[in-house]
Amino acid sequence: MERLIEILEDIQPDVDYANCTDLIDGHYLSSLSIISLIAELEEEYDITIPAVEIVPDNFNSAERIMKMIERLQEEY
Amino acid sequence: MQLSSLLLAGQGKSLTSLFSLLYLLLFLPACIIGYTVTPKKWKRYFLLLASYGFFWLISGELVIYLILSTFSVHYFGIWIDRISQKMKAQLSELPKEQRKEAKAGFVKKQRAVITLAVVLHIGLLLVLKYSPFFTTNVNLLLSKLGLSVKLTVPSYLMPIGISFFTLQAVSYIVDVYRGVIKADDNIFRLALFMSFFPQIIEGPICRYSETAEQLWNVKPIEYKNLTFGIQRILYGMLKKIVIADRLTLFVNAVFDVKNDYEGGVIAIGAVCYTVQLYMDFSGSMDAVMGTAQIFGITMPENFQRPFFSKTISEFWKRWHISLGAWFRDYIFYPVTSAKKMKKLTSSARKKLGNHYGPLIAGSIALFCVWFCNGLWHGSAWSFIFFGMYHFVLILIGNMLEPPVQAINKKLHIDPKWFVYRLLQILRTGVLVVIGELFFRARGLKAGMDLFTRMVTNFSFSTFDDKLLKSIVVDRYDFIIVGITLLIILTVSILNEKGICIRESLAKKNIVLRWVLLYALLLYIIIFGAYGLGYRPIDPMYAQY
Structure with a gap:
């Protein structure tokens, strides 16, 4: 989780990622930030994030992002 | 024309408007009655049959x-x-x-x-x-x-x-x-x-x-759904028949008749066309949502008060929402998610930073979206231009975001300040109207010509009763449109603040509710742009 928060802070600083639960709905992360975030996450966690996963529910909090990463890592 | 002949294959052209008498007084009531008397387990098949019947009649x-x-x-x-x-x-x-x-x-x-x-x-x-x-x-x-x-x-x-x-x-x-x-x-x-x-x-x-x-999993028609559905259709009629159709003659004169109107008249024509298109399309959507609601179906909303948008990007998240969402999910994200694009984003971010880095891949995807968006609206260069126009505006908006934020910070301007937001809304409105001018013009060359005249000869000196008379409209048309727009603006402001008027009205006593409903119906009957042998103007988006 710590590494994920580091990545998020690198892309979009000044957000309380540990507690924020509306990163997308609250407009803390723009669509450009999401494009960067996806590229970084794929590189860092060796996963592929398909377009279908790019929904607010998966990106609204650091916890949700982590869950998506773990789920994608679990996949074959 | 005989009514029976309208019920032949491909002859029910009037049905292409959900505000036609054929639809409102014959097809829809027949569907409601047929649906009600059909046993529950067959209702879904009745809807399917009605849908294919409808399509067969128009096509x-x-x-x-x-x-x-x-x-x-x-x-x-x-x-x-x-x-x-x-x-x-x-x-x-x-x-x-x-x-x-x-x-x-x-x-x-x-x-x-x-x-x-x-x-x-x-x-x-x-x-x-x-x-x-x-x-x-x-x-x-x-x-x-x-x-x-x-x-x-x-x-x-x-x-x-x-x-x-x-x-x-x-x-x-x-x-x-x-x-x-x-x-x-x-x-x-x-x-x-x-x-x-x-x-x-x-x-x-x-x-x-x-x-x-x-x-x-259809359900029987409920009283609340029926009344709410009818109210929504009536609201759509108000937009379509009282505003959009009333503006048709003036808009057609400015855009279709070869003339030498001065810039001010062209600007009014472009504003009127933008209003006409919005009222036509969103009014038709109200009829769609209303009809669906009668049968207990909730359709996704296609408009969310787009003219309150502060940027062009926001405008397209509020206008024709389902088309924008389709392009986002099936073009924008797949393009930005392509392996090469992700590599480009990673390397560009390291060199250009958090804003401009991902902007490159995002802009390539946006280009694809707007090229397709333009083409989707029609096979003509003017539509491709329309798409590219919005692409460039969004691109400029994205590029200018960091310097504008820096200037605002330096000048202590709060972006949430009412006047600032109002100016943003007005700017977005002007840019949308210019885009619609090209969209409506008969070809790209005609659009360029209208735009040039609008900016080089901007004057209202000939916009008078004589000019209106030559187009067979008068100032009362504009007064009726203006009053109706005020009604819709009030409803929109309340909706924007999260107040649902229909829910509030539903809590009032039954007499007041019915008085208001009849008042709305009477208003449409009295001020609707129609006469004997009326057939509403075809919905503008049906051609796309």
């Missing part, structure tokens, strides 16, 4: 396109699903280290199937809609090159709504491929999703996950 034998499209996506969906099932069964028997490789083989197969499906459906749309435009331009190019070869410009009969149901078909098949939904093995459920009559002409472009189950 005649061209209904075959809808049937073939439905069968095609049904078959492709099952095909993709079978590959998935086979993959799951086989992968579960393999050790983990071998799964990745095995999965790649199945994914390759699925990709081939989905590509074939998309090429077939979009290809058919391209041939029917764009081949005349393409061959005309090829001929033009050949003659410029001095070659005497000339291709025959094809002409095809297209069913109304093909652009809408094709996008719906593609979204279904791609969602099956992505695993968002399961392939539907029930052809009737899929057929109802593809053909539901209120939405077949102008959308909204629904996703299978949004409406298919609702339509299949």
Whole structure:
């Protein structure tokens, strides 16, 4: 989780990622930030994030992002 | 014309408007009565029959396109699903280290199937809609090159709504491929999703996950849904008949008749056209939502008060929402998610920073979206220009975001300040109106000519009663439009603040509710732009 928060802070600083639960709905992360975030996450966690996963529910909090990463890592 | 002749295949052209008397006084009531008396387990089939009847009346034998499209996506969906099932069964028997490789083989197969499906459906749309435009331009190019070869410009009969149901078909098949939904093995459920009559002409472009189950698990008509549905249709009528249709003569005169109107009149014409288009399309959407609500179906909203938008980007998130969402999910994200794009984003971010780095890949994807958006609206250079115009505006908006934020910080301007937001809304409105001027003009050259005259000869000196009389409109038309717009603006402001007027009214006593409902009906009857032998002007988006 710590590494994920580091990545998020690198892309979009000044957000309380540990507690924020509306990163997308609250407009803390723009669509450009999401494009960067996806590229970084794929590189860092060796996963592929398909377009279908790019929904607010998966990106609204650091916890949700982590869950998506773990789920994608679990996949074959 | 005899009423009976309207009920023949392809003759029910009046039905293309959900505000026509044929629809409101005959088709819809007949559907409501038929639906009510049909036993519960057959209601879904009644809706399917009514939907195909509706399509047959407006398109005649061209209904075959809808049937073939439905069968095609049904078959492709099952095909993709079978590959998935086979993959799951086989992968579960393999050790983990071998799964990745095995999965790649199945994914390759699925990709081939989905590509074939998309090429077939979009290809058919391209041939029917764009081949005349393409061959005309090829001929033009050949003659410029001095070659005497000339291709025959094809002409095809297209069913109304093909652009809408094709996008719906593609979204279904791609969602099956992505695993968002399961392939539907029930052809009737899929057929109802593809053909539901209120939405077949102008959308909204629904996703299978949004409406298919609702339509299949239909419920009896309830009093609240019936009254709310009728209210919504009436509200749509107010927009369409009192405003949009009343502005038609003036807009047509400015854009269609060869004239030398001065810039101010052209600007008024462009504003009127923008209002007309919004009232026409969003009014039609109200009729779609209202009709669906009568049957207990909640359709996704297609408009969210777009003229309160502060940026062009926001405008397109509030205008024709279902089309924007379709382009976002099936073009924008797939393009930005492509491997090469992700690499580009990673390397560009390191060099250009957090804002401009991802902007490169984002802009390439946006270009694709807006090129397709322009083309989707029609096969003409003016539509491609319209798409590119919005692409450039959004691109400029994105590029200027950091310096504007820096300037605001330096000058201590709070972006939430009312005056600042109002200026942003006005600026967005002006940019939208300019775009609509090109959209409405008869070709790109005519659009350029109108725009040039608008900016170089900006004066209102000839905008008087004499000019209006020559167009067969008068100042009362503008007064009625103005008053009605004020009503709609008030409702929109309340909605924007989260106040739902219909819910508030539903809590008032029954006398007041019915008085208001009759007052609205009377207002439409008195001030609607129609006369004897009235037939509403065809919905503007039905042609796309």
